[in-house]
Amino acid sequence: MSADIAAIRQFNRTVTRRLGVLNEKYLGRDRPLAESRILFEIGSKGAPVRELRERLGLDSGYASRLLRALERKGFATTASKAGEDGRAKFARLTRSGHTEVRRLNALSDDLAQSMLEPLTREQAARMVSAMTEVDRLLRASGIELTPVDPRSAGAQWCLGRYFDELSSRFPEGYDHGADGATDLDDFRPPRGCFLVASLFGGSVGCGGIRTLAPRMGEIKRLWVSPQVRGLGVGRRLLEALERVGRERKMRRVRLDTHESLTEARHLYRSSGYKEIAQFNDNPYAHHWFEKTLE
């Protein structure tokens, strides 16, 4: 275990030295690195200022200043989107901003190339596959679960994605209205809890637990963003929700699922859930599960 920690520290040292040097050399050449980073984050489709700040971990004043600098240089514009919250602003790249991002992308490619160059073909292949693995697992380990109000922006965003996905995966489609009007307040303390999984300031999953009856909980709305599937986020959410249930003195938790959601069914089975008889009249449920909490 302590050998693991030594290995991670060694990795940390090497990587920050090597990437730090290269990043500055390639991307911070004639402009502050923070400006390049924010240009990247805006991306071709633009992004809400709010999100830029969160993703890069910037103070709102500082973020504003950087955007203003980009505006002065003619690389980006920010404006509030018509129809949406007029306070929130949205940053977009201008034409020359796009050009600039392409230039940065080319530099970034050179940077990557320069890391491969000195290696033999075999070493390069091994490095790339190890990097892919580290990237995957580092993202997994960077995901944090936070209890939030189910009406909060993050929770709402996840639920939106979740319902979209149900519509596209259920052969019969999905109508949120028909899904027995679930009261969001059920997922707020003290009757329940709603968790959001987040990575680098963005939401990548959610799940809620509510009280069905005394000592009996129900888990619903368990969703994991496609970009982080296979990293064990679903299981972490499930286990965290069960922990909440235990704290609330629940003895059993139930949940239901649609036939087409096979990964979910697999997750539930392997987490100790047993299939039981139908316990509700959810028109989209085909399987009903229950687990006794220790």
Place this chain on the structure above:
Amino acid sequence: MSADIAAIRQFNRTVTRRLGVLNEKYLGRDRPLAESRILFEIGSKGAPVRELRERLGLDSGYASRLLRALERKGFATTASKAGEDGRAKFARLTRSGHTEVRRLNALSDDLAQSMLEPLTREQAARMVSAMTEVDRLLRASGIELTPVDPRSAGAQWCLGRYFDELSSRFPEGYDHGADGATDLDDFRPPRGCFLVASLFGGSVGCGGIRTLAPRMGEIKRLWVSPQVRGLGVGRRLLEALERVGRERKMRRVRLDTHESLTEARHLYRSSGYKEIAQFNDNPYAHHWFEKTLE
């Protein structure tokens, strides 16, 4: 290939975001990060100021300032070592500097721990082994070969290590004097060339080529530091020296080696060298090789 580059860029993004945040959170809490880094580099045994500067890539003025700051805070002292070059200074930790480094080490361990924590046992094991691999190969790709004067500090340092190693590996020991006084000037242009391999500002390997006769070169002093063995540095040095030979219009290169240096012999064979009859009277040589340059 372009997929490889995309993978590296993704790795770069994830890693700088994740490690950057954690490093600042853990190590830069109440002091500039550069100060923490320099404290680390001084280490428990102390270090020459020169080396600190090189390892961290700092301007001499800036390094001096940082050391002064640490001195003011009572964490380190710098003084010239008695008996050694009076211009060069040596930095040491004070008692409270040691305490501070221990504190930083503990934080660093926590940091590593925090990366493992959210993962399952299996994921953690995979991440650690992938990190070890990335670290190895990133160090390999960070190694640069530079032609230098064989009398330069870097070259001399490597040669010192090299001769030390010969003394400890040859059963009969090694006396540099007996090794047919090789003139260092032979390895300077235009008659020859001396390469040093360096990583993060430190020297980790070397090798030289000189002119034995018109159109005939000899490679000598090929050495790779134990800390970077197995990364292909020896082969890179050898190939670079051959390239120099080609540029100098040499048609063939020769070299000799001691019986006990089996890895070297393996390297030469697999690089296209053929064993030939004894061509010199080096008392420490048992095998003589030659390769025709294309």
Place this chain on the structure above:
DNA sequence: GGAAATATCTGACTAAAATCAGGCAATGAG
């Protein structure tokens, strides 16, 4: 011994990164 080179230090300076307090406009709850 004198000139050139080396190793560090100092002062003056700049740029980048970041924080803080206050301000304004849009929004939402009551």
Place this chain on the structure above:
DNA sequence: CTCATTGCCTGATTTTAGTCAGATATTTCC
């Protein structure tokens, strides 16, 4: 309609990082 909140902006200010041109002391080369 009012008032607290939210999202962003501005000006003032600080900290961190880094550069550059000498200054000083020591060593090395001739």
